[in-house]
Amino acid sequence: MAHYCSLNGNIVAQEQASLGVMDLAVLRGYGIFDYFLFKYGRPLLEEQYLERFYNSAQKMGLEPPLSRQELSRHLRELIAANGEDKGAIRLVLTGGYTPDGYTPGDPNLIVLQHGYPNYPExxxxxxxxxxxxxxxxxxxxxxxxxxxxxxxxxxxxxxxxxxxxxxxxxxxxxxxxxxxxxxxxxxxxxxxxxxxxxxxxxxxxxxxxxxxxxxxxxxxxxxxxxxxxxxxxxxxxxxxxxxxxxxxxxxxxxxxxxxxxxxxxxxxxxxxxxxxxxx
Ligand SMILES: Cc1ncc(COP(=O)(O)O)c(C=O)c1O
Structure with a gap:
């Protein structure tokens, strides 16, 4: 498991990263994600995945706290911090902290790094x-x-x-x-x-x-x-x-x-x- 992940643009040790219980992803399962591979530090088909991620966000009425360009730069920082040559990245954008248990708040953006997929041959x-x-x-x-x-x-x-x-x-x-x-x-x-x-x-x-x-x-x-x-x-x-x-x-x-x-x-x-x- 990668050591670092990121929460709203801040790189933190994954063990210490946490999200509050009032996030709409926890209370109502409201949120989006995406997942892609990287190798030699380069995200695979980054343009296409980020396009889909920002489109999903827009359709769900969620505005990511980082722009596409900022997120692209940030991904590279996280990959560099973890120091793995290849792996996978999961972006998660939640419904955010809700004032009443139902209405979306400001979305939380989580970036997780996983190992390269390893299915049995x-x-x-x-x-x-x-x-x-x-x-x-x-x-x-x-x-x-x-x-x-x-x-x-x-x-x-x-x-x-x-x-x-x-x-x-x-x-x-x-x-x-x-x-x-x-x-x-x-x-x-x-x-x-x-x-x-x-x-x-x-x-x-x-x-x-x-x-x-x-x-x-x-x-x-x-x-x-x-x-x-x-x-x-x-x-x-x-x-x-x-x-x-x-x-x-x-x-x-x-x-x-x-x-x-x-x-x-x-x-x-x-x-x-x-x-x-x-x-
Ligand atoms: C519902 C669904 N369909 C298709 C796919 C395959 O998409 P992709 O090739 O972009 O990983 C996924 C991947 O998670 C999925 O969740």
Whole structure:
């Protein structure tokens, strides 16, 4: 765990950082966040992540105490203070101290540094499972801190030997709790939903990594298509490309990690390395 975090622009030892009990994030779960990797001290695709973070804040009526430029500078200070070559950053903007238990106050900005994601290698070489659940996130394009449904379903996920929940609504695929979903059809097209989801930055990077390899189509996707896909994979900042080999206990394709899941994971990682540049 990193030693330092930051609260409203002040770098402090994480063990000593604290937030008051009247923050609306504590009382009503009101707040937003974002999460991204860094390497060689450089935040990955910083522009895109900060854009999403400030957009989420604006949509929730929250004004961060630091401007984008100040936050960008500040991130580098925190990364330098912790002295790690690579890791992950979590930005959290809360509803702030509320005067009456309901109305937002001045938001608190927390910046946490986490270790670089470290999933077991088998998740990538053997794939993962999902369970499906009918649900539509309330404000899909906002990265709110509300993960109530996914967290409530953790015992069921564990019982099914799955890693996450796949959300669908009126028979249409949406996303997974903390990742976007792609499928490879029998026609060798890469397909992903185009609405009512969080527009993942990794999803966007996959569009770029797939250029010239296979057609990518963002459109309405039925759950029928998901179960009958040749390959399914999920994408996220901390997951890269993770192949899905079963959903609700039903095998996807031949039940093994597919060609495109591997190929696009390599493509995504090459794209990311290209962004970081040389050490
Ligand atoms: C609901 C949801 N969808 C999709 C994603 C993937 O987004 P990204 O690739 O930007 O990490 C996340 C990531 O946390 C998420 O919470």
């Amino acid at each position: 088998s998740y990538f070489t053997e794939g993962i499972g999902l369970i499906s659940h009918p649900f539509q996130r309330e404000w899909p394009e906002v990265k709110s801190i509300n993960y109530l449904t996914g967290i409530k379903l953790l015992p069921e996920i564990r019982r099914a030997g799955a890693l996450e929940v796949l959300y669908h609504y009126n028979g249409e695929l949406r996303e997974a709790v903390r990742s976007n979903v792609f499928l490879v059809t029998e026609k060798e097209e890469l397909v992903t939903p185009d609405r009512d989801i969080l527009f993942g930055i990794t999803r966007d990077s996959i569009f770029k990594a797939a250029e010239g390899l296979l057609p990518v189509i963002a459109r309405k996707v039925s759950m029928e298509e998901v179960y009958n896909a040749r390959e399914v994979f999920v994408t996220g900042s901390n997951k890269s490309v993770m192949p899905v080999v079963h959903i609700d206990g039903r095998p996807i394709g031949d039940g093994k990690v597919g060609y495109w899941s591997k190929k696009l994971k390599d493509g995504l990682e090459a794209y990311r390395e290209g962004y970081y540049g040389a050490p």
